[in-house]
Amino acid sequence: MPRRPSKSKKTIPRPSTTKKGRKKKPPVAQPTLLIIGDQMLVTEYGDVCGAHDIDCVEFITRREDDLAEHPRVVPALPKKLPASTRMVLELSNLDIEVKRNNLEFLDRILPASIPILSTSVTVSATEQSSWLATRNRLVGFAALPGFGKSHRVEVAPTVFSSSETLEQVSLFFRSLGKETEFVQDCVGMVIPRIVCQIVNEALLLCQEEVAHPHDVDLAGSIALGSTRGPIAFGARMSLKHVAAVLHALQRDLGDPRYHVAPILSQLAVSGEWWKRMSADDSSSHR
């Protein structure tokens, strides 16, 4: 399901060195960034890259409005990718099978020198790289809806990641105005793990009818000192992604602390009660 190609023409920065190791200017070609994966993330990162004049081509392989019970319909992957492709962002969090299909396809079709930056919040980057023939090309990073606007990005190198790939990744994020924080390769990474747990706890409080969602959100935002409350964070990130991260954490770490609140699971699938809850706001409980 190809999305509109962006019109921008900025090159993806690549580290390039002379034989003596001195840095020189990036090539003047028109390299393309390929963005593939979940709808919300592809759209968001496409917009972020477009805003920084990076030429990108987007493919959506999973839509957020697909209901979990429905049989998966994976859109056909393109038979050919732009010859100018110089880097790939693989942005699938919701379905590991789809992610694996995408990565195996990309690994097969793209030259070994092209790095793949892949979200690693629901499956570790090292596990992902084990699916590939060219293992050193994959680097994990944290991507959830809403993260595109942040100034810092978590990057998780695998045991196979080459230093050249890591340098390319840092340069790429710098071109988007982001600082890179290298963290250990672990499902959930840092912010997704913290934020998803907070959203889960907030919704658990709502489910237990401890307080009105508006009050949970207000107390939560003061507890975290954050600009918005945990429920608002959940809405921004999409509860499907929140549930996917928590399921992955529980699967990976085997700790019941990541048990998904039943209300979160229901809202992630239907979303209807969620909308009503937002519409009610505080007017009805006071």
Add this chain to the structure above:
Amino acid sequence: MPKQLGIVGSGTLGSALAQRAAISGIDVVLYDINDTLLRRALEQIRSDLQRRVREGSLIQESLGEIFSRIHPRTHLTDLRVCECIVEATIEDLTTKKDLFKHLSQDAKAGTILATTTPSLCVTAIARAATRPERVLGMHFPQTVPPLRLLEIVQTPYTSKDSIEKARGIGDLLSISSVVTQDIPGFIFNRMFQTWCGESLLIAGHSIASVAQIDRLVQDHLGSPSGPFQSMDAIGIDQILIQARVLSEAHPAETRYRAHFMLKRLVDSGKTGLAAQEGFYQYAKKTK
């Protein structure tokens, strides 16, 4: 709206509340068991008010008027005039039950009685009162800066009218208020402990450093400080106490278990900013 607010206990929270109420134009009857404790509290309030003048948030001319609104008393019967009495004494259920029994017998018909307990069962305290429908919790979680949130804790007995009055007090004191059921940790500490607990696990497993986690949280959540900076500012000993309240109430839930790092820091005296060392090291203040 209360013309007179009664405060039982002139410790840190009682003094802070008295000061905030006086600044907000409310007369305060500040009770404690002896003059020494009250004198110490008034000195602390005076010193805080003078600091505010130096910082520019108050004008010198208003100090006298503000200070004159605080009436120190050593007889509980002096609280009879108050429309709302807030208890801020030691965390002991028997003491609080006795106090509420006594207060509810003495107080005017419409007076609401509030406990600031962060950990005890408000319902148990309410049951000791002769008018439990007038009893509720007014929990002021430890925040930086202080008194940013009021958690109004309702018991099965609390009347709607009492909750509305408590909300009115929150508004008068310019503190955001929320209404919560009487559960361990209420809303704030459940959220705060989840935030800190998950961050401690991540740091404990060396997935990222304490400084990295703080930087990432500040950036993504728009928080002025990260979880470790916040724990240092509030006091790691206090965080450990809150964590234990939750873990004791939910022994089967691993997510409320206090992380060993908290105990280790407290045992070694590294309780945060006040001790000049916690998760971070702080330079000693030069006089």
